[in-house]
Amino acid sequence: MKLPARIMVAAHTSKIAGPVQALGGWLQSRRAGFTLLSLPFGYSGIPFATEQRYQAGALASTVQGHPAQGWDPWLWAKDFLFVLRRGWAAGGRTDLFIGVDCLNALAGLVLRALGRVDRVAFYVIDYTPHRFTNPVLNGLYGAIDRIAATRSDVVWNLSERMRDVRRSQGVPEARNTLVPVGVELGKVRHPARAQVRRHSLLYMGALHDNKGIQLAIEAFPEILKKVPGASLHIIGYGPFEAQAKALAAASPAHRRIHVPGGMGHDQLFRQVPRFGVALAPYLDDPGSYTWWCDPTKPKEYLACGLPLIITKVPWVWERVADPLRPLGLAIDYRKDQLVKAAIRLLGDDRYYWRCRRNALAFAAGLAWDDIYDRAFGAEESAA
Numbered sequence: 001m002k003l004p005a006r007i008m009v010a011a012h013t014s015k016i017a018g019p020v021q022a023l024g025g026w027l028q029s030r031r032a033g034f035t036l037l038s039l040p041f042g043y044s045g046i047p048f049a050t051e052q053r054y055q056a057g058a059l060a061s062t063v064q065g066h067p068a069q070g071w072d073p074w075l076w077a078k079d080f081l082f083v084l085r086r087g088w089a090a091g092g093r094t095d096l097f098i099g100v101d102c103l104n105a106l107a108g109l110v111l112r113a114l115g116r117v118d119r120v121a122f123y124v125i126d127y128t129p130h131r132f133t134n135p136v137l138n139g140l141y142g143a144i145d146r147i148a149a150t151r152s153d154v155v156w157n158l159s160e161r162m163r164d165v166r167r168s169q170g171v172p173e174a175r176n177t178l179v180p181v182g183v184e185l186g187k188v189r190h191p192a193r194a195q196v197r198r199h200s201l202l203y204m205g206a207l208h209d210n211k212g213i214q215l216a217i218e219a220f221p222e223i224l225k226k227v228p229g230a231s232l233h234i235i236g237y238g239p240f241e242a243q244a245k246a247l248a249a250a251s252p253a254h255r256r257i258h259v260p261g262g263m264g265h266d267q268l269f270r271q272v273p274r275f276g277v278a279l280a281p282y283l284d285d286p287g288s289y290t291w292w293c294d295p296t297k298p299k300e301y302l303a304c305g306l307p308l309i310i311t312k313v314p315w316v317w318e319r320v321a322d323p324l325r326p327l328g329l330a331i332d333y334r335k336d337q338l339v340k341a342a343i344r345l346l347g348d349d350r351y352y353w354r355c356r357r358n359a360l361a362f363a364a365g366l367a368w369d370d371i372y373d374r375a376f377g378a379e380e381s382a383a
Contacts, residue, residue, distance in 0.1 A: 001377055003027075004095035007034035008117075010083045010107060011100035014044040015237045016206045017265040018296045019125045019158075019181060020100055026372045031057035035094075037086055039079040039104075040068035043239045049079065051086050073137070076103060083107040087116050096379065098123050098156075102141070105148035119383060122152035123179070126289045127162050154382065156375060158294040159315055165292075174382075179375045181294040182368035183303040187269040190305060190360075195274055199229040199346050202275040202306065204268065205297040207238030210288060212281030212311065212333065214247055219338045221253040226339075227346045230256065233275065237262035269304065276352075277328075277345045278306035282313040284333045290314050302327055303363035307355035309341045325358045326351075 007027065011020040020038075027034050035053050040046035049065030063086070066078045084107055087094065097117040099105030105122035112120055127145070132138040149155050149169050156179040157163045166176045201223070203216055213234060220232045234244055234257070241261065248257040263271070278301035282290045290313050298316050301308050308328035310317045321330035329345065331337035345352055 001380055003032050006095045008094045009098045010037040010104035012039045012041055014041050022368045026368060028057040037083055042069055042072055042075055049082050080107055087111040093118055100125055102145040102148040105152055106144050109151055119153040121154045121156055122148045123156040124162055125158055127292045128289050161292050181296050181299055182371040183299050183366045185303055185367050187266055188303055189270045191274050197274055198276045199227055200276040201232045201279055203234045203279045205236050207236045207240040207244055209240045210283045213244050215281050216279050217247045217251055219335045222339045223342045224253045224256055226343045230346055232257045234259045273304040278308045280310040282311045284313055299366055302359040305356050305360050307345050307352055326355050327359045327362055328355050
């Protein structure tokens with residue numbers, strides 16, 4: 001496969017690894033010439049927007065941009081202008097501009113109109129028709145999303161649910177592609193069976209109030225009564241971190257709840273496979289990002305071999321609940337169901353190890369390398 005000579009990626013980022021970091025790593029591994037414009041979310045704790053230029057996959061230069069703090073709409077405006085400035089300053093034409101989210105894709109479309117970009121890929125890693133409670137702001141978001149989808153040269157969607165939205169917007173099938181979430185399988189370090197902490201529950205990922213962390217903490221004392229050796233671990237960064245620690249400290253089972261903060265992605269892939277059961281108790285909201293997207297966390301759990309307790313929100317729950325090849329248990333967002341599911345997976349050895357084997361088999365097809373090989377192979381054919 002021959003990659004475009006000049007690639008630019010513009011993306012909003014946080015400390016939680018996901019598709020953006022995976023794409024950057026894939027491009028480096030292919031010794032590509034590319035520019036990565038990283039635009040941190042205001043809550044991320046990352047101080048500045050940055051431009052990183054790579055030549056033959058190696059970092060050649062870094063430019064520091066504006067501070068990544070402030071009122072969100074003002075910060076997004078500065079992000080948009082930063083992408084335009086850096087795209088113009090690149091000189092010559094960028095062969096492929098990958099805009100991760102609609103605002104960045106819109107910047108790519110402006111650069112294309114100015115003659116600085118040949119092709120624009122709108123990489124949709126999150127979507128919801130109800131992103132903002134403010135109707136004016138939400139209407140603006142919807143308009144930008146539609147422009148990005150209908151005028152980009154290709155749309156990379158994380159899920160079939162997203163592809164259905166693009167179909168309703170009139171995006172032709174040839175430009176409406178699926179680029180699902182993958183996993184860096186080569187970084188996972190699988191322990192010996194005796195090293196697995198069978199009675200441990202793990203939540204790992206971004207700490208937000210819609211991820212069900214509070215439900216896990218609320219349910220845990222009842223789980224502990226039935227499984228006395230159980231423990232609950234909540235690992236990650238995010239705006240809900242302080243509240244999670246406060247809820248854990250107030251729990252009657254606080255001695256068995258651990259909220260250590262975040263850790264590096266590589267370290268996670270060494271540590272997570274040693275845990276027993278994974279938790280993904282998303283709030284049941286059809287308007288949430290999770291309902292529309294292909295969240296990274298469940299796939300990373302499964303790649304690490306952890307049977308999964310997941311609410312019936314993202315599409316992957318149906319695969320988890322497959323009666324012939326179960327990967328764990330799917331539940332409604334209810335404490336009693338979470339307690340029941342946790343007790344079964346923590347206590348039923350036969351079912352547990354069956355789910356663990358199935359999880360590893362399912363994850364074997366989730367390599368990021370294969371996913372991006374297909375996406376860029378299709379892009380090469382279309383260019």
